[in-house]
Amino acid sequence: QQRGQPRNRKSSMTQRLLNYVNGQWTESKATECLPIINPGTAEHFADVPLSSAQEVDTAAKAAAVAFREWRRVPAPDRIQYLFKLKQLLEENLDFLARTCTEECGKTFNESKGELRRAIENVEVACGIPMLMQGRNNEDIARGIDEHMFRQPLGVTAMIAPFNFPGMIPFWFLPYALATGNCMIVKPSEKCPVTQQRVFELIDHLGLPPGVLQLVNGARDTVEAILDHPVVRAVSMVGSTPAARAIYARSAANGKRAQCQGGAKNPVLIMPDADMETATRILADSAYGCAGQRCLALSVGITVGEAKEPFRKRFSEATQARKVGYGLEEGVETGAVISAESKARIEKLIGVAEAEGASVSVDGRGQKVPGYEQGSYMFPTLLDHVPPQGEIAKTEIFGPVFSLMHVDTLEEGIAMVNDRAFGNMACIFTASGAAARQFRTETHAGNIGVNIGVAAPMAFFPFSGWADSFFGDLHGQAEHAVEFFTETKIVVERWPKEWSRKF
Numbered sequence: 490q491q492r493g494q495p496r497n498r499k500s501s502m503t504q505r506l507l508n509y510v511n512g513q514w515t516e517s518k519a520t521e522c523l524p525i526i527n528p529g530t531a532e533h534f535a536d537v538p539l540s541s542a543q544e545v546d547t548a549a550k551a552a553a554v555a556f557r558e559w560r561r562v563p564a565p566d567r568i569q570y571l572f573k574l575k576q577l578l579e580e581n582l583d584f585l586a587r588t589c590t591e592e593c594g595k596t597f598n599e600s601k602g603e604l605r606r607a608i609e610n611v612e613v614a615c616g617i618p619m620l621m622q623g624r625n626n627e628d629i630a631r632g633i634d635e636h637m638f639r640q641p642l643g644v645t646a647m648i649a650p651f652n653f654p655g656m657i658p659f660w661f662l663p664y665a666l667a668t669g670n671c672m673i674v675k676p677s678e679k680c681p682v683t684q685q686r687v688f689e690l691i692d693h694l695g696l697p698p699g700v701l702q703l704v705n706g707a708r709d710t711v712e713a714i715l716d717h718p719v720v721r722a723v724s725m726v727g728s729t730p731a732a733r734a735i736y737a738r739s740a741a742n743g744k745r746a747q748c749q750g751g752a753k754n755p756v757l758i759m760p761d762a763d764m765e766t767a768t769r770i771l772a773d774s775a776y777g778c779a780g781q782r783c784l785a786l787s788v789g790i791t792v793g794e795a796k797e798p799f800r801k802r803f804s805e806a807t808q809a810r811k812v813g814y815g816l817e818e819g820v821e822t823g824a825v826i827s828a829e830s831k832a833r834i835e836k837l838i839g840v841a842e843a844e845g846a847s848v849s850v851d852g853r854g855q856k857v858p859g860y861e862q863g864s865y866m867f868p869t870l871l872d873h874v875p876p877q878g879e880i881a882k883t884e885i886f887g888p889v890f891s892l893m894h895v896d897t898l899e900e901g902i903a904m905v906n907d908r909a910f911g912n913m914a915c916i917f918t919a920s921g922a923a924a925r926q927f928r929t930e931t932h933a934g935n936i937g938v939n940i941g942v943a944a945p946m947a948f949f950p951f952s953g954w955a956d957s958f959f960g961d962l963h964g965q966a967e968h969a970v971e972f973f974t975e976t977k978i979v980v981e982r983w984p985k986e987w988s989r990k991f
């Protein structure tokens with residue numbers, strides 16, 4: 490049996506992916522489809538339909554009907570579905586991880602890791618009976634009490650990116666469900682298969698039809714969701730231009746929105762850092778998931794005497810990284826999402842060269858034996874990258890690490906803060922004082938101190954800032970609970986003399 494292969498599992502997936510609407514697997518009427526190609530092998534294994542506005546309308550109306558009853562189901566009963574979902578996700582974890590690797594190229598262990606975080610969010614949302622409690626005060630004035638309740642919004646939607654096809658919908662979905670909302674998930678058109686598999690499990694939960702739905706598609710499908718009058722709230726994760734556009738259109742249509750955007754994450758390497766640990770951790774942050782994490786570190790700023798020892802070690806680590814098909818043992822860096830993405834990354838390395846950077850480890854033009862058709866980009870180290878150039882500011886989204894240098898911690902912090910994104914910033918140091926100054930003064934929502942991927946656990950919000958986030962309340966934890974509920978204030982007076990005497 491192969492890694493992650495299911496045992497005796499019946500699949501709803503044909504060549505063409507299905508939508509899941511009103512509790513039924515539904516063939517989209519779309520005439521246009523996009524091919525889903527395994528980036529590690531170049532095998533074409535599914536097609537995703539680009540669902541129409543009418544199909545979005547059907548799903549939105551089914552959700553609106555379902556909401557009337559669903560919101561009245563007591564929270565302790567709603568979370569029973571999540572306990573069951575956790576169980577099903579655990580039982581099918583290897584199979585889902587395999588699907589995730591097949592459609593997006595990351596390694597099997599990386600896929601398992603993202604699914605663990607998905608499950609963790611289900612677990613946290615099981616605490617909803619406490620998490621969505623309101624608050625109250627007796628006697629705000631003589632004989633008058635005031636209460637704040639949290640009520641669900643209604644129909645919500647989640648628009649997902651390609652790079653964590655198993656995990657990212659789960660930064661939102663369990664909280665939407667548990668707080669009493671209905672949700673339409675629109676997976677990435679580049680990686681829609683894992684969510685198809687997840688919804689095969691959701692189909693077994695026995696949820697009322699219309700509470701959770703899956704509608705496949707791309708930009709037009711999203712715009713139909715954003716323009717639909719019944720949809721109250723939109724959660725989106727993706728590139729900054731898309732996040733900005735979706736946030737603006739949602740707001741123009743009077744919807745609540747939270748849109749997590751792109752990134753270009755820097756790390757300061759101080760001279761007192763343990764260079765071996767820093768190199769090992771940073772190589773995994775920069776080159777793991779083929780550099781396609783929104784929390785990948787892609788800019789290394791060495792401070793003072795850190796320059797030479799770090800550069801030498803990191804160059805060796807870059808060359809030593811094992812690139813290959815994500816389902817094979819021992820592979821550390823899998824494929825990037827597509828041949829177009831590989832070509833774009835290679836082109837950007839050329840831009841860096843033209844700007845004056847040196848390519849000290851060049852990952853262009855290489856192939857993985859046995860997988861020659863795959864979209865493999867080998868780790869690449871750029872040195873002397875000009876801080877004001879295009880490459881220092883562009884999200885490359887591939888296994889490319891840019892080195893820069895400053896003389897002091899203060900200069901380093903200024904360089905970290907001189908950019909549009911604010912998803913994550915990290916420091917490697919043995920000094921508590923340096924770490925403290927960094928964490929206090931740095932403009933980023935997720936900070937790592939001797940950590941390479943400061944990804945918040947499910948019980949903390951995922952706190953991107955600046956151009957990495959449009960909105961107020963982030964995904965996960967109490968932010969998600971607040972996002973998916975609106976507060977209702979009740980001020981009440983019950984004079985004794987009005988009561989019937991018994």
Ligand code: NAD
Pocket residue numbers: 648649650651652653675676677678679706707708711712726727728729730731732734735749750751752782783884886912951953957
């Ligand atoms: P993308 O922006 O191309 O697509 C994301 C989703 O938005 C897809 O479902 C797509 O169909 C839809 N979409 C794209 N453009 C649209 C438009 N103009 N109007 C309406 N809908 C549109 O992103 P991607 O390439 O799938 O994902 C990679 C990006 O996501 C990277 O920039 C990465 O940094 C970012 N990302 C951010 C986070 C975070 O938490 N901040 C997490 C993961 C990924």
